[in-house]
Amino acid sequence: MNRGGAETFLMKIYRELDKTKFQMDFCVFTYEEGHYDKEIKQMGGKIYNLPMKTKNPIKSFNSIKKLVKKNGYDNVIRLSSSNISTIDLLASKWGGAKNLILRSTNTKSSNKITHKFINFVSCWMPRFIPTVKIAPSTEAGEYLFGKRAIKKK
Numbered sequence: 672m673n674r675g676g677a678e679t680f681l682m683k684i685y686r687e688l689d690k691t692k693f694q695m696d697f698c699v700f701t702y703e704e705g706h707y708d709k710e711i712k713q714m715g716g717k718i719y720n721l722p723m724k725t726k727n728p729i730k731s732f733n734s735i736k737k738l739v740k741k742n743g744y745d746n747v748i749r750l751s752s753s754n755i756s757t758i759d760l761l762a763s764k765w766g767g768a769k770n771l772i773l774r775s776t777n778t779k780s781s782n783k784i785t786h787k788f789i790n791f792v793s794c795w796m797p798r799f800i801p802t803v804k805i806a807p808s809t810e811a812g813e814y815l816f817g818k819r820a821i822k823k824k
Contacts, residue, residue: 672697672705672718677750677776682707690715698738700724700731724758732762739766748772749801754815757796764800773801775815 672678685695696717699705708718719738724731739747739762747763749756751773760771775797797804797815806812 672699672707672711674706677774678705678707680750680774681748682710685711685714685716696742696744698735732758735759735762736766739763739768744768746770746772748774750774750776751797751815752777754794754797757800760800761796770803771801772803772805773797773815775804775806775811777811777814 672682681695681697688695694715696719697711698719698721700721700723702720705718711718721734721738722730738744744763744766745768747760747768747770749759749763749772751757752775757773760768760773764771798817804812804816806815
């Protein structure tokens with residue numbers, strides 16, 4: 672939980688959350704202490720350090736599934752800049768989570784060929800797996816969820 676945009680977004684929500692009614696726990700794919708870790712723990716939150724997908728995707732998937740099942744989480748939110756991250760919500764679903772929330776954070780993928788290929792192959796996942804879709808802008812929503820998923824006011 673370092674000071675990136677996604678982490679800061681979650682911390683803004685977490686600080687305002689009525690912790691007598693709700694509690695947020697955090698899942699990170701690193702074993703290093705992050706900038707917000709002490710603050711999270713002081714507010715009663717837990718931080719789970721899981722294996723990185725890039726090093727062992729199957730172990731990472733199973734770790735998420737087991738974590739959700741063990742703790743009985745009904746709601747899981749995934750902040751993501753790529754389509755493939757939706758697989759974490761699939762693991763959560765298989766672990767028993769009912770509400771699968773995906774927040775788009777980007778309007779395009781990087782220019783690396785591998786990133787473009789992965790996003791192309793996995794572009795269907797954010798359109799069907801999440802039960803709730805959130806985006807900070809129309810462009811970010813269209814990038815991750817497709818134009819038909821966006822409700823304009």
